[in-house]
Amino acid sequence: xxxxxxxxxxxxxxxxxxxxxxxxxxxxxxxxxxxxxxxxxxxxxxxxxxxxxxxxxxxxxxxxxxxxxxxxxxxxxxxxxxxxxxxxxxxxxxxxxxxxxxxxxxxxxxxxxxxxxxxxxxxxxxxxxxxxxxxxxxxxxxxxxxxxxxxxxxxxxxxxxxxxxxxxxxxxxxxxxxxxxxxxxxxxxxxxxxxxxxxxxxxxxxxxxxxxxxxxxxxxxxxxxxxxxxxxxxxxxxxxxxxxxxxxxxxxxxxxxxxxxxxxxxxxxxxxxxxxxxxxxxxxxxxxxxxxxxxxxxxxxxxxxxxxxxxxxxxxxxxxxxxxxxxxxxxxxxxxxxxxxxxxxxxxxxxxxxxxxxxxxxxxxxxxxxxxxxxxxxxxxxxxxxxxxxxxxxxxxxxxxxxxxxxxxxxxxxxxxxxxxxxxxxxxxxxxxxxxxxxxxxxxxxxxxxxxxxxxxxxxxxxxxxxxxxxxxxxxxxxxxxxxxxxxxxxxxxxxxxxxxx
Numbered sequence: 001x002x003x004x005x006x007x008x009x010x011x012x013x014x015x016x017x018x019x020x021x022x023x024x025x026x027x028x029x030x031x032x033x034x035x036x037x038x039x040x041x042x043x044x045x046x047x048x049x050x051x052x053x054x055x056x057x058x059x060x061x062x063x064x065x066x067x068x069x070x071x072x073x074x075x076x077x078x079x080x081x082x083x084x085x086x087x088x089x090x091x092x093x094x095x096x097x098x099x100x101x102x103x104x105x106x107x108x109x110x111x112x113x114x115x116x117x118x119x120x121x122x123x124x125x126x127x128x129x130x131x132x133x134x135x136x137x138x139x140x141x142x143x144x145x146x147x148x149x150x151x152x153x154x155x156x157x158x159x160x161x162x163x164x165x166x167x168x169x170x171x172x173x174x175x176x177x178x179x180x181x182x183x184x185x186x187x188x189x190x191x192x193x194x195x196x197x198x199x200x201x202x203x204x205x206x207x208x209x210x211x212x213x214x215x216x217x218x219x220x221x222x223x224x225x226x227x228x229x230x231x232x233x234x235x236x237x238x239x240x241x242x243x244x245x246x247x248x249x250x251x252x253x254x255x256x257x258x259x260x261x262x263x264x265x266x267x268x269x270x271x272x273x274x275x276x277x278x279x280x281x282x283x284x285x286x287x288x289x290x291x292x293x294x295x296x297x298x299x300x301x302x303x304x305x306x307x308x309x310x311x312x313x314x315x316x317x318x319x320x321x322x323x324x325x326x327x328x329x330x331x332x333x334x335x336x337x338x339x340x341x342x343x344x345x346x347x348x349x350x351x352x353x354x355x356x357x358x359x360x361x362x363x364x365x366x367x368x369x370x371x372x373x374x375x376x377x378x379x380x381x382x383x384x385x386x387x388x389x390x391x392x393x394x395x396x397x398x399x400x401x402x403x404x405x406x407x408x409x410x411x412x413x414x415x416x417x418x419x420x421x422x423x424x425x426x427x428x429x430x431x432x433x434x435x436x437x438x439x440x441x442x443x444x445x446x447x448x449x450x451x452x453x454x455x456x457x458x459x460x461x462x463x464x465x466x467x468x469x470x471x472x473x474x475x476x477x478x479x480x481x482x483x484x485x486x487x488x489x490x491x492x493x494x495x496x497x498x499x500x501x502x
Contacts, residue, residue, distance in 0.1 A: 004075070004077070004147065005149075006038070006075040008216055009031070010145075012217065016031050020221045021034045021216065022221070022223075023240065024063055031219070034071065034216075036142065037068040039142035041069060041073070041075075045072065045076040045078065046076055048103075052148075053079065055079050056078045056080055057083055057099070057101045057105070058080055058082050059083040059085055059107065059203075060106070060203075062201060062207075062224040062226045062227075066203075067202070067216075070208075074146070077147030079099075079156065080155065080157070081096075081101055081157045082208065084204075085109075087117070089116040091113075093117040093118075094117075098167075098169060098362075101121070103124040104124070104126070106118075107128060115127070149174050150174070151173060153173060156171075157169040157171055157361050158205055160302055160303075171360070172302075172358070173357075176354065176356070177305055181209055183307055183328070183355075185214045185217050187307070188214070188244055189270075190214055190218035190244065194243050195243050195244070196223070196243070196245075196246065197237055197247075198222040199233055200248070204484070205300070206276055206300070228251055228254075230251075230254040237266055242266075242269060244273065246272075246273045247274060249278065249283060249486075250277075250482060250486040250487070252274060252279065252295065253425060261290060271294060272287070274296070275300060276486065279295070281418070283418065284319055285319065294317070296317065298310030298326075303356065304357070307326050308331060309323050309324055316388075320415070322390075322392065326355075328353050329351060330351065332376075333348065333384060334348055338376075343384075349382075356375065380396060380398065381396055381397070401430040401438050402437055402438055403430075403438050404435075408469050410427070410429065413442065414442075416461045417471075422450035423452075425480055426442055426480075427488050427493055428440060429490050431473050441495060442461075442471035444474060445477055454474035457474050458472065473495075481493060
């Protein structure tokens, strides 16, 4: 049996050919349109010598062309290398060179970095603008059926953010993604009547699996936002009757704090899905109260396709919890020796199941370090598990602050800061300290009009947590640095000279 992930598109087209698959304002593609366009692109790739297993880079924003390129490359038997449209020349060259991509399909708005990076890597670059794909594939003999691929063949190579060392390409197989898509589809109750907000970047694992692939497998409509802006997102959700929103915590915080949120009727919204980073409990409670829609939080990584655990709407949801492992997946919390720790104790999350990547592309040593002989993937995330089996992320191991020998988990401090009425966003980081090694610092974005000063926030937190944990160093910024997916990038936060070290 052909395990090619693009078979989902063909199967849905057989049943829902005339339904809208993708929408971007006035532009709509039905499933028939998407199927035919991807078949022509697959034929175009075939005619240019692409062989099964070759890699194809896709550097496109959230536009319908992304889906055409994605399913066209998969249909031709290629492995897709999705790339952030904000990458610079050096980063483009690295991803293309490391994956040895045969070509890259890139959006013309990002031509300079794409062309220069491709030239450096020796990769053919094809620039696209709206309508170009139709012209490019006009007269091409379409590839009617997907090229045969085995379940263990690589479908997608996702490059990790590279917070330590150079980015590594996580190889996700057709089986990894097909199973994870099926889990997402059932977990979120997606069907042909669903309208999903496509605000998550499609080059990212979350948006790709839970938005594009799960939507296509369900016959749903994905209404796209090339760039997230809270007011625009609210308008699109009302206009298109969005039933499921998938986003990261900063998106939910932005919608919650939008000054005109009350004039938008989101009564069609039945489920909100949060992932990518920890959702502050205050944001969760505030969003649910403001919009009357349940938010379910989950957890995953690029290396796990990405879904690993999730909350369910049919069982108790605990603020701050990432729920329990999804179907077919095992999760444990272990110590440094790999032994499971008792409930309530902090350890590292390890994961085993159908979602765990094949390995890091051409990095056998890195793969062996990440996945042990029994198939357990070490995530680097610190968590605890309660008596009911629910998991709670404590922090990234690399983000943990060690202050004078005491472990401080930034997320715990952030949760308290978010309870202060003046705080819109915050990030707690380690500040170098000559005697303690590290001091606790907090970069804070105030809500519009808020006047709270550093001393007030320090004392607010100090009253609620142990003395060694509260942030001695508090400073204010207009915005926190974020990735294209909306994650706060702590390594890019500028730390001013401490004004308080008491």
